[in-house]
Amino acid sequence: MVHWWLELSVTVEHEAAEAVAEVLSRYAYRGVVIEAGPEGWNAGPVIVRAYLPADDQLRANQRRIEEALWHLGQIRPVSAPTCRSIAEADWAEAWKERLNVLHIGQHIVIRPSWRDYTPAPGDIVIHLDPGMAFGTGLHPTTQMCLLVLEELVHPGAEVLDLGTGSGILAIAAAKLGARHVLAVDNDPIAVKTARDNVIINEVQEIVSVMCGSLAEIAGSYDLVVVNILARVIVEMIQEGLAVRVRPGGILVAAGVIAGQEPEVVAALQREGLALVERRQRDDWVCLVAKRGNP
Missing domain, CATH: 3.30.70.120 (Alpha-Beta Plaits)
Structure with a gap:
């Protein structure tokens, strides 16, 4: 080992x-x-x-x-x-030295597990220990995804988080009211970290963490979030990612450098996903696309 x-x-x-x-x-x-x-x-x-x-x-x-x-x-x-x-x-x-309590959007608070924090009324606190997995809330793509989730997750929603890393987005979706969240990563260390964070946040009845890939996922979801590299997102779209989005559902694609945005948008459109929102921080872009109804 x-x-x-x-x-x-x-x-x-x-x-x-x-x-x-x-x-x-x-x-x-x-x-x-x-x-x-x-x-x-x-x-x-x-x-x-x-x-x-x-x-x-x-x-x-x-x-x-x-x-x-x-x-x-x-x-x-x-x-x-x-x-x-x-x-x-x-x-x-x-x-641990670099991470402090972080406020995102109107209600989301990322609290590293070793930092003290007293929640204010309405706070949605995510207790996080990144371990050897990535996803801390610091990166602009993660923050943009959290902002989109805060707006779009509705009570009872079913959510798929591909490339979950530390589990931060899956946990946020659960705490925002999702009924079920499937968090997937192909790295066993990330899966262990995500599972630990799910337990720390007491959302294990809502979030299921799976070690696997897109090909192993069945069913469709109201909201699918993929915060990876643009190249990987395009590959996933070509491999059938759109099928995992229910008709009328939403795909959030982040981790995209602005220069590669046209390639990702074209891939989305080829699979019947229409761009409905675009966010940008620095050179990073977050794309929100909707699958049409049949």
């Missing part, structure tokens, strides 16, 4: 972040995380991080990443990755 990882960090401008994330995601043990740089989300570069398991493929994968980033750097400015060895416990502690 792997007990430590190699952390790779690449500092890039916003417009190159997804391209770098796509490179790193080919080899990362659990996707990638994109963080604000020292100047914040609204100015300056961002940091793309990935974690590679310290196994017998580590050196070869590190070399492949460096080569891919070098080629990408011929098209747009991309810095060489910085590397450090990091243990699981140290990784978790590093996250």
Whole structure:
């Protein structure tokens, strides 16, 4: 069992972040995380991080990443990755230092499990421990998804959260009144983290967490949320994602860089999903599409 990882960090401008994330995601043990740089989300570069398991493929994968980033750097400015060895416990502690109580929208409050917070009337508090899974509420795409959920989840709704990570969006949907939420991730570590967070938030009667992929999901849902990379969203649409949205239902697609928005919108429209709302923060876009009635 792997007990430590190699952390790779690449500092890039916003417009190159997804391209770098796509490179790193080919080899990362659990996707990638994109963080604000020292100047914040609204100015300056961002940091793309990935974690590679310290196994017998580590050196070869590190070399492949460096080569891919070098080629990408011929098209747009991309810095060489910085590397450090990091243990699981140290990784978790590093996250804890950066996370504080976060207010989103009118009622949603993200409370890291190690922070004290006294709820105000009307607060919907999500207790969160990201563990080794991504999804903290800090990233603009996660915040936009939470804002959309706050507006669109209605009492009794059935919701599908694809690529659940820490489970933050699934838990939010449950606390906003959904009757049932299926949270899916293809990474066992994310699934364990999401299950733990579901229990911490006492929504295990509403949220089911599954380790699997789109192909293993049956049925259709009032609301489907996918907060992943644009490339993955397009692939999912091509693999039948629209079928999981009920007629008249909503698909929320986030994790999209503005430059790749046309590709995602075209894929949605080909499958009968009409764009009804668009949100943007910095270079990140959240698309809300509706499936027509038969």
